[in-house]
Amino acid sequence: MDLGIIGQAAGLFAVTNIDDILVLALFFAQGAGHPGSTRRIVLGQYLGFTAILAVAVAAAFGATFLPESAVPYLGLLPLLLGLKAAWQAWKDHRHGGAQPAEAQAEEGGPGPLGVAAVTFANGGDNIGVYVPVLATAGTGGIAVYAVVFLVLVAVWCLAGRYFATRPVIAKALARWGHVLLPLVLITIGLLILVEGGAFGL
Template identity: 80%
Template sequence: MDLGIIGQAAGLFAATNVDDILILSLFFAQGAGQRGSTRRIVLGQYLGFAAILAVAVAAAFGATFLPEAAIPYLGLLPLALGLKAAWQAWKSRRGEVGDEEEAQVREGGPSPLEVAAVTFANGGDNIGVYVPVFATAGFGGMSVYAAVFLVLVAVWCCAGRFFATRPVIAEALARWGHILLPVVLVTLGLLILIEGGAFGL
């Protein structure tokens, strides 16, 4: 196996996913101490990234499942989830959390589909970077890129969990995470919409 391609794949993944560590840390903090939360977050991260890979690979072979004009509108996903998290935090502070929200808190934070939606939306611009690389790498090279990416998703999850469990960071996230998560998600959604020119922005 060509170590050069492995190194290039690792560099490309790191460059295009560095912001994911912050989001993962917030998700892990949200589910801290809750049974099964790590499994759900990791599953969601893999689902979201697998979707990014599938779209990029298909586009490299000439099949466009996701038109380029649609990518900016992926910003609506983290925006909606951020607003939902803000609403839940506000209701929780006022003691108005309903049965469904209480169940989610007991289950340990975000669901796999919520994590997957944020991961996919945040990686929408990655697709544009991956497609030409995959197209020129050929099938063998593309397989190496995909394998390295999938291994590094696990590394990213470990890094996010590591940061979320450091005493100083964990204390800060426990205190401010319910505010930070909605702010980060809403900001991410708005940036994706604005930078992509969605709705003529």
Template identity: 80%
Template sequence: MVGQAVGLFAVTNVDDIVILALFFAEGAGHRGSARRIVLGQYLGFAAILVVAVAAAVGATFLPESVIPYLGLLPLALGLKAAWQAWRDRGDSGEGEPDRDGGPGPLEVAAVTFANGGDNIGVYVPVLATAGTGGMAVYTVVFLILVAVWCFAGRFFATRPVVAQALARWGHVLLPLVLITIGLLILVEGGAFGL
């Protein structure tokens, strides 16, 4: 069952490594940003698990028709990041590292949760058939793997070639990825009749 949990997590969270790498690149040079990103990732993924477990035991928190509208969260955050990148386009970014710079935990949590709508849809039937003991195994394995994903995201963001590319293009890539994720969630979920 542990192997199944690892496989399920990996398949449903591949895109999170890219998003985490972008967040870690955005937070580079800002004290405490790694801690805020990891906290946000755990908050967002914990919310996904709470909804999936509750739905699996029959207490659905979010009607299925609402899930596509979660795409508005990364879309709004992407537009905000694009506006900030455009506004700061002439800033060289040199100087003293900003203590509170980089993404905040609630921003990371919102993106993680919104991007997890498909995870919820996959996790619910698996958890519903796993029973109480199996549900506990899946939950523990998933929470351990969130740490592995955070490590992998930070690892990729700190590789010289990747770090240089993210430093040069991250301010463009992060808004682009967030806006794309938001639009995909909205369109694939049929929000607004799309």
């Protein structure tokens, strides 16, 4: 296996997904204390990134499932999830910061589909970067890129969880995570919409 391609794939993944570590840390902080939340977050991250990879590979082979003009509108996903999280944080604050036990048990931290939606929307613009690289890599090269990317998704999840469980960071996220998560999601959503020129912005 060509170490050069592995290095290029690792570099490309790191450069295009560096902001995901912050989002993952916030998700892991939100899921702290909820049994099974780590599994759901990792599953969601894999679902979202696999969808990005599938669209990029298909486009590299000439199939376009996602028109370029549609990419900016992916910003609506994190924007809506961020507004929902902000609404939930406001409701919790009104009730003294504590949710009823049944609500906590029902929510159990971030769900896989919510994480997948944020991952896909946040990485939607990466598709445009991946397509020309994959198109010139050949079938064998695409396989290497796919394997390296999927391995690094696990590394990113470990990094996000690591940061979320460091005592100083965990304390800060426990205190401010309910504010930071909606703020980050709303910001990501607005940036995707504005930079892509959605709705004539």
